[in-house]
Amino acid sequence: AQKITQTQPGMFVQEKEAVTLDCTYDTSDPSYGLFWYKQPSSGEMIFLIYQGSYDQQNATEGRYSLNFQKARKSANLVISASQLGDSAMYFCAMREGRRLTGGGNKLTFGTGTQLKVEL
Amino acid sequence: DTGVSQDPRHKITKRGQNVTFRCDPISEHNRLYWYRQTLGQGPEFLTYFQNEAQLEKSRLLSDRFSAERPKGSFSTLEIQRTEQGDSAMYLCASRSRDYLADTQYFGPGTRLTVL
Numbered sequence: 357a358q359k360i361t362q363t364q365p366g367m368f369v370q371e372k373e374a375v376t377l378d379c380t381y382d383t384s385d386p387s388y389g390l391f392w393y394k395q396p397s398s399g400e401m402i403f404l405i406y407q408g409s410y411d412q413q414n415a416t417e418g419r420y421s422l423n424f425q426k427a428r429k430s431a432n433l434v435i436s437a438s439q440l441g442d443s444a445m446y447f448c449a450m451r452e453g454r455r456l457t458g459g460g461n462k463l464t465f466g467t468g469t470q471l472k473v474e475l
Numbered sequence: 476d477t478g479v480s481q482d483p484r485h486k487i488t489k490r491g492q493n494v495t496f497r498c499d500p501i502s503e504h505n506r507l508y509w510y511r512q513t514l515g516q517g518p519e520f521l522t523y524f525q526n527e528a529q530l531e532k533s534r535l536l537s538d539r540f541s542a543e544r545p546k547g548s549f550s551t552l553e554i555q556r557t558e559q560g561d562s563a564m565y566l567c568a569s570r571s572r573d574y575l576a577d578t579q580y581f582g583p584g585t586r587l588t589v590l
Contacts, residue, residue, distance in 0.1 A: 360517075389577045399564055401518070401581035408577070447517050451577060462508065462531065463579060465517025 359383065360448050360466035367471050369438045376423070377433040377469045379448030389451040390431040391463065392422065396444045404446075407431060438473045445470050477501070479569050479582035487588045488557055495553045496585045500569030507550050508579060509542055511535065512564040521565075524550060557589045 361380045369375040381390065392404040407415045407422045415422040423432040435442055449463040480499045488494050500507050505526050510518035521540070523531040526547040536542075539558075544550040554561055564586050568579040 391578070393581070398583065399586065400583040401566060401568075403578055403580060406578055449517070461577070462520040462523060462533075463510075463518070464520070467515070467517055 358466075359452075359464045360450055362448055362466035362469050364469045365467075367469055369435075369471065369473055371440060371473055371475055372437055374434060374436045375438055375471065377435070377446050377448075377471065379431045379433065379466060381429050381431060381448075381450050383429075383450065383452050385452045387453060389461075390422070390424070391449045391451070392420070392431075392433045393447045393449060393465075394442075394444045395447060395468070401447070405433065435471075440473050440475070443471060443473045479567055479580055481565075481567050481582040481585050483585055484583060485586045485588075487590065489590050490557060490559060492557055493553065493555045494557060494587065495551055496565055496567075496587075498550045498552070498567030498582060499548070500550070500567070501571075501580060503571065504569035504580075505547065505572040506570040507544060508568040508570070509550070509552050510566040510568065512566060512584075513562075518564075518566055521552075554587075557587075559589050562587055562589045 388409045390407045394402045405417045405420045407424045414424050419436045421434045445468045447465050447468045449465045451461045482497045507524040509521040512518040520533050521536050522542050524544040527544050539555045542552045564584045566584045568581045570579045
């Protein structure tokens with residue numbers, strides 16, 4: 357089974373509108389972290405937002421917010437007031453297991469959603 | 476405050492040649508990761524270093540691949556006898572020594588093309 361599922365290969369949104377990018381995850385570990393990264397055509401992975409499994413509040417970072425629904429195992433990214441510069445590939449990723457001093461806690465990524473912001 | 480840097484940004488090589496990539500993490504970060512990303516896919520984990528110790532390797536890391544981090548600072552990833560299937564983006568990421576700091580910060584990547 358896929359650990360991270362992003363079901364939207366591509367999305368279009370009008371400038372200044374809000375958009376939601378879907379992410380569902382699968383883990384039996386009670387401790388995990390969820391991340392969203394943005395990858396422009398240049399290739400660099402840019403960190404956007406993080407949600408820990410024990411966090412009570414949904415994470416927010418400027419125009420980005422994470423709609424965390426633990427029971428449904430979903431961690432959707434909401435981008436408010438879209439800008440042309442938001443056009444990029446967006447990846448959801450998960451870290452499983454406790455953040456141990458000796459543990460690597462590698463990330464598992466989904467296949468991404470290509471977002472295109474239109475005028 | 477410099478981010479993660481990688482060199483070279485692009486590498487074109489012929490099948491059978493050896494290639495080496497370098498990653499310089501954020502200066503105070505002691506954890507370093509290598510990932511590989513093929514076209515249309517998300518990055519896949521290759522290996523992890525804490526300081527100079529290589530603590531985890533993926534099954535993806537065949538015996539043609541070797542990674543080092545000799546002084547716990549920069550890291551190198553070498554691919555011997557390259558194959559066309561090695562063509563991919565190789566991404567390096569680093570993470571703080573603070574175990575509560577969960578975020579991995581990525582470099583710009585090295586795009587490898589094997590002809």
